Amino acid sequence: MSLSSRHLLGMQGVSRNDIQLILDTAITFKEVLERPIKRVPTLQGKTVVNLFYENSTRTRISFELAEKRLSADAVNFSVSTSSVSKGESFKDTIKNIEAMKVDMIVVRHAAAGVPHYLTQISDSNVINAGDGIHEHPTQALLDMYSIRERLGKLDGVKVCIVGDIAHSRVALSNIFGLKTMGADVSVCGPSTMIPKQMDELGVKVIHNIDEAIQENDVLNVLRIQLERKAREYFPSIREYHKYFGITEDRLAKNGKDIVILHPGPINRGVEISSEVADGPSQIILNQVTNGVAVRMAVLYLLGTQN
Ligand code: CP
Numbered sequence: 001m002s003l004s005s006r007h008l009l010g011m012q013g014v015s016r017n018d019i020q021l022i023l024d025t026a027i028t029f030k031e032v033l034e035r036p037i038k039r040v041p042t043l044q045g046k047t048v049v050n051l052f053y054e055n056s057t058r059t060r061i062s063f064e065l066a067e068k069r070l071s072a073d074a075v076n077f078s079v080s081t082s083s084v085s086k087g088e089s090f091k092d093t094i095k096n097i098e099a100m101k102v103d104m105i106v107v108r109h110a111a112a113g114v115p116h117y118l119t120q121i122s123d124s125n126v127i128n129a130g131d132g133i134h135e136h137p138t139q140a141l142l143d144m145y146s147i148r149e150r151l152g153k154l155d156g157v158k159v160c161i162v163g164d165i166a167h168s169r170v171a172l173s174n175i176f177g178l179k180t181m182g183a184d185v186s187v188c189g190p191s192t193m194i195p196k197q198m199d200e201l202g203v204k205v206i207h208n209i210d211e212a213i214q215e216n217d218v219l220n221v222l223r224i225q226l227e228r229k230a231r232e233y234f235p236s237i238r239e240y241h242k243y244f245g246i247t248e249d250r251l252a253k254n255g256k257d258i259v260i261l262h263p264g265p266i267n268r269g270v271e272i273s274s275e276v277a278d279g280p281s282q283i284i285l286n287q288v289t290n291g292v293a294v295r296m297a298v299l300y301l302l303g304t305q306n
Contacts (some may be wrong), residue, residue, distance in 0.1 A: 003301045007126040009115045010135035011176035019181055021239050023145050028177070032069065035292055041131040043072035043303050046103045051077045052129070053084075053109040058264055058288055059129045063106050066295035067070070072303070075102070090114070104303055107131075108271030125302045133167045138298060140173035140261050144181060146283055149217055149290065155182035160212045162244060163271055164193040164233065170263045174220060177202055188212040189244060192233040202207035209244050213254040218263040221246050224248050224270050237270055249274040251281060261287060 003018050011019075032040055049069045052060050054104070060076070067074035077097070084093060097105070104125040107115050112134035118126045131134040159178055161208050165171045165187045178185045179202060186204040187194060188211075198205050207211045212219065224240060234240045246260065260272070260282040268274045276282060 002305050006302060006305060007115070007119055008137050008298055008302065009119070009126065009128050011137045011140050011173040011180070012135070014137070014177070014180065016180050019144070019177060022141055022294065022297050022301060023148060025301060026141075026145055026293040029069075029296040029300070030290065030293035033289070038069055039071060040069065041071045042117070042300055043067070043070040044241070046303050047073040047075065047101065048104040048106060048299065048303075049075045049077055049097055049102050049124075050129075051078050051097070051105055051107045051109075053107075053114075054130065055109055055164055057107065058291060059136075061173075062288070062291040063129060063138075063295050063299075065125075066292050069292065070296055070299055070303075072299065086152040090117075091121055095116065098124065102298065117147070119264060125305075126300065129253045130169055131233055132169065133172075133174045134169050135176075136169040136263075137177075138291070139170050139172050140177040141298070142287055142294040143170075143174055143220060143261055143263070144177055145290045145294050146261060146287045147183075147259065148303060149286070150283055151217065152261075154178065156184065157218060158184045158186070158216040159218040159220060160186045160188050160206065161220045161222065162188045162209065162212060164224060164244070165189055165198075165222075166193050166195045166233075167221050167225055170220075170222060175203055186212065186216065190240070199232065207228055209246070210250065210254060213258060214256070216258065219246065219262065220263075221272050223263065224267055225264060226267070241270055245269075245273060246276050248275040248279065251276065257281070259275050259283060264288070 001021055009225035012094050050063050064074050106127045106129050110128040112132035114131050115126050161171045186206050194205055197253040262284045266277050
């Protein structure tokens with residue numbers, strides 16, 4: 001069994017079979033992560049460069065650990081300590097890295113489309129670790145893995161993505177992936193943060209958070225991206241929390257079990273209260289653990305293709 005593409009650039013167009021293969025392969029790797037010696041020789045001799053032009057905690061460490069757990073040689077590139085600060089272009093940077101004989105590149109960049117451009121100037125397998133407000137496919141895969149692990153299936157599961165949908169790569173990748181896997185996907189947030197194309201994607205728009213909690217099995221609560229001028233889209237953080245924040249009172253009032261996901265990093269007291277972020281409904285740190293297994297699966301399936 002192998003993936004039908006040599007890159008993972010986004011969830012748009014990724015088939016149900018490919019998603020199923022990645023999620024099922026990740027189960028095996030999750031078992032590896034629970035062993036005393038968490039390492040297999042699968043990618044021995046392969047070199048992976050983690051090219052992070054944007055800050056990251058979870059994704060960067062998770063990819064690095066996944067590569068090391070598979071016995072690949074992992075090399076980390078960060079913009080602040082590279083010759084980009086001396087004015088070297090993106091293309092020249094890639095050409096120089098490739099001249100050192102690498103096999104795979106994991107890339108995060110603030111500009112949408114950079115992973116796609118990378119496939120045109122490089123021979124390596126490319127994995128998108130988040131490109132601007134476009135896609136974050138491995139986040140969607142680990143979210144799907146975590147929902148399936150908790151609820152036993154994705155088909156027919158009702159998932160609402162809450163927050164700034166318009167500026168979220170996590171939202172778009174989740175919508176594509178979850179729809180392909182048969183989930184019933186909706187979004188909830190201030191109307192200034194919901195793009196008009198939701199209908200075209202077959203996604204229901206809910207403007208009332210209590211209705212979203214009532215109608216769904218899962219809430220995927222997005223971070224309000226304060227660094228991306230999110231404040232311009234609602235009057236104040238206090239008001240956002242009042243109308244869309246996920247709190248214990250709100251969950252109790254609606255009186256039903258619901259699974260809470262958050263991709264991190266969390267703004268406690270903004271999109272989610274501390275009680276919910278640390279409470280029994282959330283699976284936030286399970287998502288982080290599963291991220292390593294899912295990224296091992298992606299690296300393995302791309303790195304062992306003929
Ligand atoms: N979820 C996520 O992408 O987190 P980081 O920005 O820390 O990688």
